[in-house]
Amino acid sequence: MTLVGLTGGIATGKSTVARILQGMGVPVVDADQVAREVVAQGEPALEEVVDAFGPSVLSPDGTLDRAALRKRIVRDPVARRRLEAITHPPIRARIADRARELAGRGHEHVVVEAALLVETGSYREYPILVVVTASPDVQVARLVARDGVTDREARATLQTQLPLADKEAVATHVIRNDGDHEALEAQVRRVWKAITRR
Secondary structure: OEEEEEEEOOOOOHHHHHHHHHHOOOOEEEHHHHHHHHOOOOOHHHHHHHHHHOHHHEOOOOOEOHHHHHHHHOOOHHHHHHHHHHHHHHHHHHHHHHHHHHHHOOOOEEEEEOOOHHHHOHHHHOOEEEEEEOOHHHHHHHHHHHHOOOHHHHHHHHHOOOOHHHHHHOOOEEEEOOOOHHHHHHHHHHHHHHHHHO
16 A cells, blocks of 8 residues: 655645545545544543643633634744644554555555645655645635635735745645646546556
8 A cells, every 4th residue: 555645735726636536536534634533522632732732722612722722833833843742643643544444445545635744744754745736826816715815915824834846846746736627637637647557
């Protein structure tokens, strides 16, 4: 079984690529979903997060208040590293469990969709890395349409991201998503054919 990392920048269409792959019958593990699972009520990681950051990161119903936690770590690299030290090991372990389970069902390739594969250095764990990119103007237009932010706010958000060129530099395959859905799907099929031929 070969693990395929799938990543990209904000508003490049990474999740759309994941959905296209799923439609082709390719198993995709969503790292964001796994990240939510490991801090669900009753999970050891949630207790560790509360011990580290205090009860103010909990909602009244006892679930993690992700917005409150985000505020705590967004401008504090030390706090962010502390959170990552708590959550990344169980996230990796659960992704590995899912991949083994899918391999046991006969899948030769498993895609792991994750936003920060390059930023965290974990892309090195994937023999194949697919990076979805788009031009900054396209990203801005999508952010404005999707999130209802202003053009200026969208551009400011892009400035906080790792440059797409840095992600492309370590990619096995790059999918450029500046066109329509049909063009994107054609690229995804081409890339997947190349991956499965290896």
